[in-house]
C-alpha cells in the first residue's frame with residue numbers, strides 16, 4: 224500500500240486506509256510530515272501541469288502548519304511558484320498585521336520567502352463588515368475559476384487543520400455555516416469566537432481534488448479518534464469527505480496515539 228516514487232515512505236511510521244479514499248499517515252514529527260508533504264506537493268503540481276498551467280491551492284492558518292510553511296519556503300525542489308495560486312481556507316476579521324491574522328502568518332512564513340507573483344496570492348480581504356469580506360471572497364473565487372456564479376471551484380489541493388473541538392477551516396460544531404449550500408464562503412459570527420471569521424464552505428472543501436488534514440501533538444489525539452469514528456456534525460472535520468477526490472490525514476505519533 225505504500226506509495227512509490229520520490230516520497231520517503233521509509234519515514235512513515237504507519238499507514239492505513241480508513242475508508243476508500245481516506246488515507247491515514249503517521250510520522251514521527253512535523254519535520255517528517257513536512258518532508259513528505261513537500262514531495263507530495265511537487266508530485267501533485269507536476270501531474271496538474273500536464274493538464275493545465277495552474278496549480279490552485281487553499282491553505283490554513285493556525286499554528287500547526289507554521290513549520291511546514293517554513294520548510295516549503297526553503298525547499299530546493301522546483302515547486303513552480305509562478306504557476307501556483309494560493310487561496311486561504313479561512314481568515315479572522317482583523318487587519319493583516321494583527322498577530323492573529325492567518326494571512327499575516329502565511330505571508331511571513333511562506334509568501335515573503337518564495338518568488339511568487341503578487342497576482343498569484345488571493346487573500347480574504349478585510350472589508351467594512353465581515354459579511355462583505357465573505358461576499359468579496361466569494362466573488363474573487365467565482366472570477367478566478369470563471370464560474371459565472373454557478374457550480375463549485377475545484378481546488379487541486381486543500382490543506383486543513385483541526386481544532387480540539389473538531390472544527391476545521393472556520394466550520395464550527397453546531398454552527399449553521401455547516402449547512403450552507405448556496406454560497407462558496409460564509410461569515411462566521413458566533414459569540415464564542417475571539418474574532419468573527421470568514422470561511423470557505425463545506426461543499427467547496429468536498430469538491431477539491433486532494434485534501435490534507437494536518438494535526439500534531441497529543442492535544443489533538445482525542446479529536447482525531449472522534450472524527451474517525453463516524454460522520455457527526457459535532458465534529459465538522461468528520462464531514463469532510465471529497466465527492467471525487469482523495470483525503471489524507473497527516474499525523475504525528477502524539478496525535479495518532481488514540482487511534
Ligand code: 6PG
Nearest residue numbers: 284285286287384385386391392
Ligand atoms: C484558523 C484555522 C483553523 C485551524 C485549527 C487548528 O484560522 O485557526 O484555519 O481551522 O486550522 O484551529 O489550529 P492550530 O493549528 O493552531 O491548532
